[in-house]
Amino acid sequence: MALQREPSLSLVRLSEVTLNVASAGPKDGTLTILLHGFPEFWFGWRHQIDALAGAGLHVAAPDQRGYNLSSKPEGIEAYHLDRVADDVIALSDSYGAGTFDVVGHDWGGIVGWWLAARSPDRVRRLAILNAPHPDVLASYARRHPTQALRVFYFGAFQVPWLPETGLRAANFLAMRQALRLTSRAGTFSDADLKRYQQAWAQPGALEGMLNWYRALRLKHRSELKPIRSPTLIVWGKKDPALSPHLATESLKLCDQGKIEWLPGATHWLHHEEPQHVNNALISFLSP
Template identity: 60%
Template structure:
């Protein structure tokens, strides 16, 4: 799905205004899809239509700092608490007391955080290749291989240089990162053009990177348990995140399961859309 049947609106929240794609019946159960780095709403293009056809009210924001949404200045604006508060405010804007949450990558970290902090607002939680943020530090201390996979996070802490590197030559480095870390054909040239357009929005790359810069400022605390039903979908060929992070995240869930994809990478929603959609539809209904 590349936009057919999708409606767009701008939603004013207390702190920011978000560009939101939506589909499905307005009376359907509200379901928020949260993208990760370096995507935007379009990262869910294969899921929006099938979920809407299943009767869900699908709500897909460009999260703050991304795409056509607001890009507040300063690293503090991208603290995980504030990103999670955006999700709750978005639910409020749609008149939803509770929502179904789906998150991938950074969107998955936000979704985990919402479910941990505000379980009364989440009916169920689906995660694609994203660890609970509270387990990452301890996991990396015991698994040096994951630390090596995460060295790019250190690069992103530098001021200005990462922005220059990642926007040079129409985002060449990021385009290459997407295509080399995914199965051939997962991202077409037309798809990449859409991504480049989003990355080159004024202030977007700094906003996107500020998510990483704010993450290292999180206080270390005991992981808050996740009490809502959880489905974790995980591609084992993820070059950035070890499968053990999925198991560590599941360990702090009261009710959850992992569906492994042996041949899929970090980008399993693009590589295995039919299977991912079937799993999400069965779980979210």
């Protein structure tokens, strides 16, 4: 399922950073911010943008800070969860939206959880794709060593400069292989991976992307409190890195939440089963 047409791309200047944003849909529709994870950029939502816009939503899919054409501030402090969450609030303010919907995958989902807990007055609805609440992930990994082993790369990425060197080698071979080996066969085409390589090759992008992981060691307040916004969790059960139990544990924090399981999907469910994911999102987010 290919991207039907390229969305409108623009640079949105915020107080701290400038974000490259793909947008589509009616300007008077509900602002719906799509937040990608590692190692993607707005293009990771190529199967969702048209569908959500066609359902009447005003879609904005930014390259998050550190990625592709967005700003790449120096230092790991710039990638603290509060800082990246502030970008989303500032982006919604730039559109004049008092409230907005969030759809987040992977790191984008972690930012979504953080936003909904920290700024419940701003998040109208929250949709999460294979991303645990950050406090749930930490506590679950401590109690279940197998889960800690599944995310061993979190620790490997803490080393300065060496991960960048390894990931950049042979035209980002390790990253290309990671996408292909952790997804269903045929999910990422050669053309798709070429788009990703171009994003990864942007000056400062690899360091910025990895700084999201390095910022995990910074102190932050817990946001382990009820999520008031209506919440939909869509979870691919064959995710090689994240146990389905993380979804059920995260659901316990939601006042109004539900899980939709995709038994045959992996971590890359929105690429593998776009029609299923799109239908679930449209049903949940439609006003």
